[in-house]
Amino acid sequence: MKFKQVFFLLITLPLLSFTLHKYYVSMCEIEYVQEQKSVQITLGLFIDDIEDTLDKDLNTVTNLATTSEIKNVDTLYYNYLKKHFNLTINNTVKNFTYIGKEYDDDIVRFYLEIENIEQLQQLEIKNTCLFNYFEEQQNIIKIKVKDYHKTFYLTKNNDKGLLKL
Template identity: 30%
Template sequence: MGVLLCKWLLPVWMSAVHPFYMSVTEIRYNQPRKSLEVSCRIFTDDLENALKKYNKTSLDIIKPKDRPAVDTMIARYLRQHFALSADGKTLPLHYLGYQISEDAAWCFLEYTPMTPFKHLDIQNDVLYAEHDTQGHMIHLIVGDRRKSTKIDNPKATASFDL
C-alpha cells in the first residue's frame, strides 16, 4: 500500500516542486481575409511577472487601471520575443489586443495582407528569461492542413514547410 501511495504522491509532489511552463501559439492563414492570424495562450501570472520585470513597474493585467498602457507593454514584449518570417521575408505583426480566459491571457496578432507562402519560420523565446523549463506548442493551420511542433528553452526557433 505504501509503495502504491508513493508512486501516486511522488509525481503530484514533483509537479508542485517543478511547475509546468507551456504556452500555446496558433498561427492560422486566413485566405479569404488575406491575413495571418496569431493567437498566443500564455499563463496570466507568468506574463504579468515578465511584464513587471521587463517594464520595472507594477501592474494587473486581469483588472488593469490603464488598459492601453498594458496593451502597449504586451505589444512591446511580444515584439521583442516573438517573430515570424514567411519565405524569408520578416512579417511585421500588428498587435490586436489580449483577452483573459481562466488562468491564461490570449494575445492576438495579425499580419495583413498575407499572400500564400511555402515556408514559415518562428522565433519564440517568450518567458525564456523567466523560466528555464519554458516550452511552446506551436500550431500552423493553412486551409485543411494542420502542422504542430514543440520547442523548449533554450531552443527558440521552429520552421514549417507547406
C-alpha cells in the same frame, strides 16, 4: 497505527508533487486564411508568468487581470511580443498587428494578425516568450494552412520552427 501513517504518506505525497510542480507552457495557434489573405495568430500565456516577466523586465508592478491593472498594459504587451515573437513569411520578416487580448481564467490570449499575404510558401517562427526567467518554458506552436497541420515544440535551446509548403 503505523500502517495508516504509511498509507497516508503514500497517498498524499504524489498528490502534493502534482500541486507543487509548475508547468511552463504557452500555446500558439497560427492559421493562414487564404480568402482573407491573412495569417491569424492566437497566443496564450499564463497570466502569472507574463506578469512576473514584465514586472522584472520593467521594474514595475503590473497587477495583470485585476481592477488595479496598469493603464498602458496593451502597449507593454505589444512591445514584449514584438521583441519575443517574430514571424518570417516567404523569407520576409513581417510585423503583426496587435488586435487585442482577453483574460480567460489564468491565461491571457493575444490576438495578432498579418495581412496582405497572397500566398504562404514558407513560415519561420521565433518565439522566445518567457524564456528569460523560466528555464523549463516550452512554447508550443500549432500551424494550420489549408488542410496541412504542423506542430512545433520550442525551448530556450531551440526557439525557432520552420514550415515549408
